[in-house]
Amino acid sequence: MSQLENCPNCDAIFVKNTIREVCEACYRQEETAYQTVYSFIRQRMNRMANIEQVVEQTGVSESLILKFIRKGRIQLAQFPNLGYPCDRCGTIIREDKLCPSCKKDIHGQLTELDREEERQQALKSQGKTYHAGNQKYK
Template sequence: MSMNVQNCPRCGKLFVKGFAETCPACVKDIEAQYVACADYLRQNRKCDLQELHEETEVPMRQIIRFIREGRISIADSPNLTYPCEVCGNPIREHTMCDSCRQRLVRDVNQMMDEGKNNANAEKDAHHFRITDRLKDRH
């Protein structure tokens, strides 16, 4: 029987991997950071991400992770936004702003159309038309 051990991606210590992605010490630290953020937000509903980061000393990345995981709700915090993963504009839901999402959809549709056109061109190149064959007879 082999033990599933790995280095903690957060602190580098060796630990037996279970349900958590990090070592037990880091799990406790992350939970303490979550409690600090949640407590501060209960008292200061109008704070923004920068203020929450400065007052709790929790890294912005971790706060954003709490929001994306649904552990911190921004519904009651009107000024709390986080950056779009593509352009960095402030957003309140998802991982991309509407303009980046629309651009992505447009680009994907364009690539799919180009792929269909290329497939049709290849299909036409491999097949002959009867009219082409008849032209050669004259």
């Protein structure tokens, strides 16, 4: 569904939709930047370039290049030294949103939470309730 918003780049008013997140003028600038980046990394001698080298050689911002990668416009399978940061810790990754370490950590936390819930259910089913607190006895 379309809605009226301000462009995050230039603050101009535009109709935001599922395809474009910026105004027409900024969209054209992004398309020009994409063509610059893609034509650079498509050359055989530049396919091994990392993100810093692409930024340096093309003049396109790292955030815009990462946007192209996240949107799937630049396929990482063809460019082995490109990647994007993990959403949690910032480690450079090539797939998903989280690195394996963060996935393992979150999975461990969820497993521990499940165990704790099972313990709580077991206590409730036994009919035993333990209360702790500062009670003064008279």
